[in-house]
Amino acid sequence: MREETRRWIAADKRHAWHPFTAQGEWTDPGHEPLVIVRGEGPWLWDSEGRRYLDGNSSIWTNIHGHAHPAINAAITAQLDAIAHSSYLGFANPRASELAGRLCGFFPDGTLERVFFSDDGSTAVEVAMKMSLQFRMQTGEPERTRFAAFVNGYHGDTMGAAALGGVDRFFERFRRFGPGVDFVETVAQLDPANLNAVVIEPLIQGVNEMRPWPDGMLAELRDWCDRHDVLLILDEVMTGFGRTGTMFACQQEEVIPDFLCLAKGLSGGYLPLGATLTTGRIYDAFLGGPEQAFYYGHSFTANPLACAAALASLGLFESEQTLERLPAKVEHLGRLLADLARDHEEVVEVRQRGLITGIELREGLGLSVCLKAREHGLLTRPIRDTVVLMPPLCVGMGELELAVGAIRKALAEA
Structure with missing residues (x-):
């Protein structure tokens, strides 16, 4: 781990208080938080240089991507x-x-x-x-x-x-x-x-x-x-x-x-x-x-x-954002249908537009999200429902990467 990453994490654990977070788990010496330092389009980078697709639009906020000119x-x-x-x-x-x-x-x-x-x-x-x-x-x-x-x-x-x-x-x-x-x-x-x-x-x-x-x-x-x-x-x-x-x-x-x-x-x-x-x-x-x-x-x-x-x-x-959405929504729906068909751990898929909840068997939500990071997807669960809500600028290939990361994480978790 880079020295500056260690310094930022140490200061965070000593002084910061994060929302909706069990602070005892967060400040545990074995927990290594991600420190997000850069974004471009639907992508985020952490302080160690790792790249992730922003799978929940930075808590449901980002629309057209990061650092849009x-x-x-x-x-x-x-x-x-x-x-x-x-x-x-x-x-x-x-x-x-x-x-x-x-x-x-x-x-x-x-x-x-x-x-x-x-x-x-x-x-x-x-x-x-x-x-x-x-x-x-x-x-x-x-x-x-x-x-x-x-x-x-x-x-x-x-x-x-x-x-x-x-x-x-x-x-x-x-x-x-x-x-x-x-x-x-x-x-x-x-x-x-x-x-x-x-x-x-x-x-x-x-x-x-x-x-x-x-x-x-x-x-x-x-x-x-x-x-x-x-x-x-x-x-x-x-x-x-x-x-x-x-x-x-x-x-x-x-x-x-x-x-x-x-x-x-x-x-x-x-x-x-x-x-x-x-x-x-x-x-x-x-x-x-x-x-x-x-x-x-x-x-x-x-x-x-x-x-x-x-x-x-x-x-x-x-950029005709709304006009381009139907094809993305349909493509995401097909990817999620295939995921649900192939994995019995998927209880239900719920979708409205590019808002998606993938409900998993009890106890899998957090572990799947953590595993998905290793495959380039950053998101978080609500209980055992994995939220997938990328920025609207997301491309077809990036949607495939996102669902593919969840697919791989399910196999490993």
Whole structure:
């Protein structure tokens, strides 16, 4: 091991605290973490010079690949002008342009306003607080309850954690947040004093990549309309082409009252969250200071992140990202079908676009992911489900490498 790698790992184990990580195992002297130092396209390199395909898009964020010249240039140009200025009482060009671009994906008179924040969890927090204050300012202060779906995941800040349906992450914190009803189907929803329903459209992420039945999202929108319940869509994972369309909700022609975005919003380059909402919601906040939405972050609408996001949206057009996806999705589906046919250790394959969960026999998830590293694939499991969610720029041969690495790892594990 190189001396600089040893130095970085020693400092990490002495001072750092990693998310969703058992620190006792991480700091064990026998554990050698990978130190990622470089990326290009769908590839990553560690400090020892080993190359890996970025099999989970750097925790579901990267869209067009690492070190993309267009995004790099946009960030550099913005950096030459200004890196950051307050969005509290001021505007900046990149945020103005980005708000317009995001609203432009939806029909006029629907999602008209964008509130920027820092990440997916805060984008959900914004929707929660806005929806509650909306009820207070429209004569329905008693409508304070939320509904969420069992095994859903919506972030880790306190409000978002209350919506989390994964007990091992959130059970100890739910009592500190708002009242939430957890359901498995639309039929189980109770409209009494219900403010809003929150869902990950088309597919749940942390629930081992489990798709919803076709038509379920449209059914939920119809139910919300009939009972005047607000619909919050958490597209932090599914947004920006992951499911095959720019946003998952477009596949069932559903427009929510709140659309929460992050991760791929900046192309996976910089922290940036956005909550889109309707004119109806916005109008309830017009007036004097007593009706203002007192919420925000120091780096809200950061110009560097907004510049990256605009460049990323431009690449969807110049590189025809969405138009090239169907062939990749189909090819990946064939590769996964062959994998499942050839290996009895594969319990089930679940796929929406380029989002894939490969459920393995109990106890194999982590060992297969670790073995796959030796064959050039970097990803991680959710329990025993191997997540395969590469950047959208991935090529056919790279998809074959990814599934081939899992195939080899299964044989060895």
